[in-house]
Amino acid sequence: MSLRWMLAGSGWADCIVADDQAEAEVTASYITAAPEELLTATARLVLGEEQTRAQFEAEPTAFRWNFYRGGNDVWVRLLELPDGRRHDNAGTEVWSSWQTIDTLARAVIRCFDDVARRYDESGYHGKWGAPFPRLELEALRTAWRNHTARPPQPE
Template sequence: MTVARLNMSWTITSSAWARFTWRADDFELGISTSYLDKSLDQLLRAALDLQLGSSSAIAGIYGMPDGHMFLFGGAAEDVFLQILYLPDLQQDDPWTGVTRVWGERIPVAAFVQATLRIAQEVLEEHPGAGYGGLWEGRPFPLKELSLLRQSFQ
């Protein structure tokens, strides 16, 4: 069965930390993520890959020392998404102890639109150097956002 309702949010909660929330039908997952990775960049890249017709994509959202992997596969109009929890990314084998948190088919268009929306909201809320000031100097993923916007033209 394909998810009917999909929503995401990305909120910078403090210097160097953000809260990513994934909502699909009645399931909700909140993930704290830090500036140490490029989680928003990875979500944008996964959305772009799927928008451009790739059959699979991957995005990591890391909290340190743990993290979540979003694995997209078998994409057409819908894509099967598995969200995996990795309890300790600092182990020699970070896949040790991995558990599947959620898995379902989602509409590619809904994921792409939700990703585009959260990135645009973050950029509007923290324009210019504002994002970098809160994200330990790391720039906003403007290139990835621009490419995703262009993919609709």
Template sequence: MADRLQLEWDVRDNGWADCRIADATTMATFSVSYCTDGLAALLSAVGGLYGASRLERFFFDSEPMEVRWVLRREAADVAVAIYEFPDVGTSPDLPDSEGRLAWTATQPLSELAHVVLTTAQQVLKVHGRDGYLTKWIRHPYPVSALQDLRGLHLHHDQCDLPHDMTLPPA
């Protein structure tokens, strides 16, 4: 039984967000800037693991840090590793081993997808599409990435938990 995964995505003003991830044993918080479209990247990466992809990687530009996510599909599970590098200007070319491992856990893909979806839907509920764009500035709310992941999760996983399907008007 995996520890219950928790994810919070708090969109602040001026193109910054706080991402907090935790399981029963470890917690980490990351600042995310709008230089990368963090929430869209997270939704897309988890969605990618339902297909042929065994490995998804993306990073948050955390000015000046790089926060690199590495998601490895292992049968029904996903090993998540999040690395920090001090300078995003140079680090995207560096191997993972040169970063600091800030958080790691292995969770069922169905659980990871459910939690990411719930968190992303909550962001939409709190801000709406207009409010999100006002705060995030460079990127609109990732509606299609949310819908794609939800479709994959509902199709492939026997998830009995409730799913909020509300989409506010554009």
């Protein structure tokens, strides 16, 4: 799995998610805390939550990431909705994939490490319009390290 976050203009980002089967490109606006939501949702999964989600607003379109965990695997389902207040049933699936918790966490961490290197934190803030999500990135990194340090649990 791979994930790329590219600042596309003042307050806009393009996010490309892919696995070996398919790829999708979605847009996010700074009007919501899209990167923080994605990082936090991933951390929650690593910490054991079975279901969580994140949402990117693209004004008026929204892209909703739904995550369903089963053991060490996660089904990631990405929906495009005409309006972010709508139910999942109003959306169209643009990408889905089964990934391990480890693969998902590594992809999200690598993505935002790359963002920090590419733009540096002050450049990110200037272009995105909000501070770099350092706290959420480090919380995910800590949760993932603790997860990988534990012996495998029986399912």
